[in-house]
Amino acid sequence: MTAAMFRLDLIGADAGTGNVVTGDERKRPLPVFLESVEVAEMLRISDRTLENWRMAKRGPNAIRLGKGGRAKVIYSLDEVLRWLKEDGNRD
The missing domain is CATH 1.10.10 (Arc Repressor Mutant, subunit A)
Structure with a gap:
């Protein structure tokens, strides 16, 4: 994990896009x-x-x-x- 990815994770941001996500969105499983x-x-x-x-x-x-x-x-x-x-x- 890079330092930038770690910081994004700490503030609740998606590492791929940088968009802030809520706790509920982080816990939601991907659809099958x-x-x-x-x-x-x-x-x-x-x-x-x-x-x-x-x-x-x-x-x-x-x-x-x-x-x-x-x-x-x-x-x-x-x-x-x-x-x-x-x-x-x-x-």
Whole structure:
């Protein structure tokens, strides 16, 4: 750790940007994202079923990274767990 990074840490600043962060922001864990294959495996369904649910706006909310057919689709673990708790049992 350099001296500059140490000083920034003492005043509660982010070492990468120098922006001051609060105690709550420092303790907050980074969000976890899953690929479609991982979510399908977690839900014990096929990748294709998860894709069909996404198109029908039926499953957990997805995040598209990019445009067109080559866009990567990911899911927030928090969103998948929320969906399971609130919506997953509806049929």
